[in-house]
Amino acid sequence: MSLIASDRGRSFTPVPPGNHIARLYQVVDLGTQFTTGKFGDKSAHTIRLGFELFGEDADGKPLIIPVNGKPMPLTITRKYTASLHKKATLRRDLVAWRGRDFDDNESIGFDITSMVDQFCLLNVTHTLSNGQTYSNIAGLSPLPAALRRHCPAPVHPRQIFDLSAPDMAVFVALSDTLRNQIITAPEAAGLEIVNSDTGEITRPAARTVAQPAAPAAPVSGLPGLLPAEFVARLDAWRGVITSGKKTPEQVVAMVQSRHALTPDQIASILTAGDAA
Numbered sequence: 001m002s003l004i005a006s007d008r009g010r011s012f013t014p015v016p017p018g019n020h021i022a023r024l025y026q027v028v029d030l031g032t033q034f035t036t037g038k039f040g041d042k043s044a045h046t047i048r049l050g051f052e053l054f055g056e057d058a059d060g061k062p063l064i065i066p067v068n069g070k071p072m073p074l075t076i077t078r079k080y081t082a083s084l085h086k087k088a089t090l091r092r093d094l095v096a097w098r099g100r101d102f103d104d105n106e107s108i109g110f111d112i113t114s115m116v117d118q119f120c121l122l123n124v125t126h127t128l129s130n131g132q133t134y135s136n137i138a139g140l141s142p143l144p145a146a147l148r149r150h151c152p153a154p155v156h157p158r159q160i161f162d163l164s165a166p167d168m169a170v171f172v173a174l175s176d177t178l179r180n181q182i183i184t185a186p187e188a189a190g191l192e193i194v195n196s197d198t199g200e201i202t203r204p205a206a207r208t209v210a211q212p213a214a215p216a217a218p219v220s221g222l223p224g225l226l227p228a229e230f231v232a233r234l235d236a237w238r239g240v241i242t243s244g245k246k247t248p249e250q251v252v253a254m255v256q257s258r259h260a261l262t263p264d265q266i267a268s269i270l271t272a273g274d275a276a
Contacts, residue, residue, distance in 0.1 A: 013065050013074065014126065014133050014134065014135040015053060015063070015074050015076045015124050015135040016057040016058060016063070016124065016135075017124050017125055017126050017135070018058070018123070018124060019121050019122070019123050019124075020053045020054070020055050020063065020121070020122050020123075020124060021053065021054045021055055021119060021121065021122075021143065021147060021151070021152070022051040022052065022053050022054070022076075022119065022120055022121070022122035023051060023052050023054070023117065023118070023119050023120075023151075023152075023154055023156075024049060024050070024051055024115050024116050024117065024118055024120070025050055025051065025052050025075075025116065025117070025154065025156040025157070025158055025159060026048070026049065026050030026051075026077070026116075026156070026158075026159040026160075027047060027048075027049060027050075027112050027113050027115075027116055027159070027160050027161070028047065028048040028050070028159065028160075028161045028174065028178065028182075029047055029082075029161055029162050029163045029164070029182075029187075030046040030047060030048055030079070030181060030182055030185060031045065031046070031163050031182060031184075031185025031186065031187040031188055032044065032045050032046070032185050032186055032187060033045075033046040033181070033184070033185060034184070044081045044082075044083075045081065045082040045083075046079055046080065046081060046082060047079070047080055047082045047090075047112065048077055048078070048079050048080075048178070049077065049078055049080065049112075050075055050076075050077045050156075050159065051075060051076055051077070051120075051122055051137075052072075052073040052074070052075050052154075052155055052156045053073055053074045053075065053076065053122065054073060054152045072155060072156070073155050073156065075156065076122070076124065076135055076137060077137075078136075078137040080093075082112075083271070084102060084106075084107050084110060085267070085271050086268075087268065087271055087272065088271065093137075093139065093140045094110075094115070094140075096139060096140050096141055097115075097118075097120050097140040097141060097142060098142070099142045113160050113162075116158055116160060117154065117158065119143050119147075119148070119151050120140045120141065120142065120143060121140070121141045121142065121143055121144075121147075122137060122139075122140055123137070123138045123139040123140070123141070124136065124137060124138065125138040159173070159174070161174065161182075163182070163185065163187040163188060164187070166191060168191075168192075171191070222256075222258060222259055222260045223259060223260065224259060224260045224261070224262070225259050225261070225265065230265055230268075234268060234269070234272060237251050237255070237269055237272060238272040241272050242272075248269055248270045248271070248272060249270070251269055251272075252266055252269050252270065255269065
């Protein structure tokens with residue numbers, strides 16, 4: 001490939017930037033994942049989507065790498081909060097891919113695995129951090145009609161792992177890093193992981209899901225916010241959240257000290273930072 005980067009001593013081949021034909025081959029349920037950052041502690045149900053790529057790089061070289069002596073398509077993954085809220089990144093990308101928004105029934109519960117084996121046009125960008133080059137999924141879109149008629153044959157086997165009905169054959173086929181991440185989720189407490197060499201059974205310990213502080217109760221008799229007025233202010237509140245000045249719960253409490261909020265308005269504020 002034209003670009004080889006180093007990741008703390010580990011060589012890898014980044015996906016070239018640009019648009020690539022891609023097939024979704026992997027959907028992995030990571031369960032509730034906990035993160036700590038400049039915006040505080042956060043927990044969210046997280047999934048990972050994996051795509052295999054087809055085509056060539058800017059130098060005309062195929063997007064393949066050797067895996068156990070066999071040429072395999074390059075892959076790229078992205079983690080998403082498992083939410084179809086109107087501001088959620090997962091919803092944005094799926095709407096762009098499908099070419100249409102979700103109706104009310106789909107928004108209640110859409111099976112992400114129904115997209116496995118589907119092809120899309122995947123846009124990749126590069127970022128540079130600490131001297132390392134990283135490939136990122138910047139967006140998804142439908143394949144043009146001419147390309148849909150000539151989709152390449154799938155190469156990577158389908159991988160679907162659902163913690164609510166775990167397929168342990170799929171689980172053991174995942175990378176060590178991914179398995180270790182999954183077993184930190186509280187939903188993984190019931191898994192039985194068998195060591196193929198020793199036969200030893202490991203059961204991840206149960207973990208309590210951290211619950212965010214409940215928003216302060218609204219003061220009765222306060223005026224509400226009209227939809228247009230609420231939308232106009234939401235961007236400002238989002239800036240407060242993403243800057244780390246206040247948590248979403250603190251913003252809700254602040255607004256409720258002056259205005260009565262509807263449940264939908266509260267939900268929009270609580271997820272405002274996710275859409276940034």
